[in-house]
Amino acid sequence: MSNAEEKFSDQTLAKMKEAIAEYPDKASAVLPVLQLIQKEKGWVSPASQRFTAELLSISPARVKEVVTFYTMFHQQPVGKYHIQVCTNISCSLRGGEEIFAHCQKKLGLKGHKDVTPDGLFSLEHVECLAACERAPAMLLGENYKMELTIEKVDEIIDRCKKEGSH
């Protein structure tokens, strides 16, 4: 592949192949392929977007459209621990906005996928996570954390700091 500056692990490449085989039209695999890339690299760089376009025989513009439309794609690297706090209606009725403000303050972040200087944390608002009945909720990386309190959030962040710093 002439244009592919990005290299991926054999495992990721094998999973991409599997994903493509699931669909009658390989263009359908654009989301799964980009998801696999983000899983390995932590974000989808312009080079990996070009790689995806070549792999699936679609235009780079179409890949870019997808990357910019779906908010879970990261167009720049995020922290080792990416925190997404729900501030939608059910969470906010039970303190979700206070949780978000607390994370902003504690981490010194604005909450637009910005990253702490040590690269450990990034923060953003997220829209309803379908965890309304156990609000307030957030995603820590790929894991749901629910029925949050300020104390619980402190515990979670402090544990990440400890685990992430060595």
Add this chain to the structure above:
Amino acid sequence: MEKVISALWSVPGANTLEVYKKHGGYEAAKEVLSSWTPEKLIEHVKASGLRGRGGAGFPTGMKWSFINRGSPKPKYVCINADESEPGTAKDRYILELTPHLLIEGTLICAKAIDCHHAFIYCRGEFYDQIAILKKALAEAKAAGIVGKNALGSGYDIQITVHSGFGAYICGEETGLIESLEGKKGQPRIKPPFPAVVGLYNCPTVVNNVETAAALPWIIKHAPEEYKKFGTEKSGGTKLLSISGHVNKPGTYEIPLGLPLSEFINSPNYGGGVWKGRKLKACIPGGSSVPILTAAEVEKTNIDYESCAANGTMLGSGGCIVMDETTDMVHSLRILGHFYSHESCGQCTPCRTGTNWAHRILCRIDDGEGRPEDVDELLKIANNMVGRTICPLADALAMPIKSFLTKFRSEFDKKARREKAA
């Protein structure tokens, strides 16, 4: 009440094939795939009164009947597991606790329209739930339940789990189809409806997770048995999440027709408004349906007809409860933010309407409002309704109109920058 969907929720290990089969799992699918004709299946489900549980409430059997099974093109089933309507947290339970129930329901949907490749579209944030579903699917494939000659029936069926990646609009069925085709999830103009031109331009049915999960029980019983749970026109049971200011937030299976006030207050369900406070308002069916005042809650039952008679909708079953201290301006501002953020951008009344509404709501809420703002908001809402390809614009317009009609004085007060009483 016997549970149709949630029967195994408290059974340990119900997400495994072994336990699921011990409780009669895959018996319904085996019978349907082996010996039922699509006609028999469609008639049975029509007679049960099952309606789509994703929000629109369209009769499921009738939806299937729109598919031309004689078409030479492949037919597709898409299961909508893109659960994202604020207030709604029910499909998550099915994915986590009984993924095989969903797979079995998917097999039944497939048979109804002669489909041999079904897709389950999950929202991307459901990392854990997708892993559970994929594990269950692998078990089902290894056991010959999904694949060639499924359950020894001679029927071939492939199921693909597909993950979205953070776009509310992909819960709209044509947005979901576009997304499955590897595009931005922008809804299509209808007609043609998906039943005629759907996924890959082929006949397609999109069914909600909860709809599919109700099917195994319905197949095993006479259709009237399912209907008996509900009211004359709203047959069956429904999963309802209750969130916000209640003592026992949670997700419960209820017989349709249950009084809304009982659902909020009964110790079996919501357990009453928290902190001994009074009820101010309730959004019964997910954030896009019109809000009810405490007085209206008393008159409303949880079924399609009673909700409609009281000016709201059952929707996807996300019941959001607000106590007497709730700031309605701020609450509507949150909804304004959500819908403006999630507008896909292709229709002007939605793209600019949701954004203008949100900006006006922000300035009222922040104490920078103008007296004319409230009427301006109503004007914007009226110009959004019914003027777009999909109902996302309506999904904000309806809350704006109902909040402003029912709680107008709060908005006026804040817009005029009066100090709160």
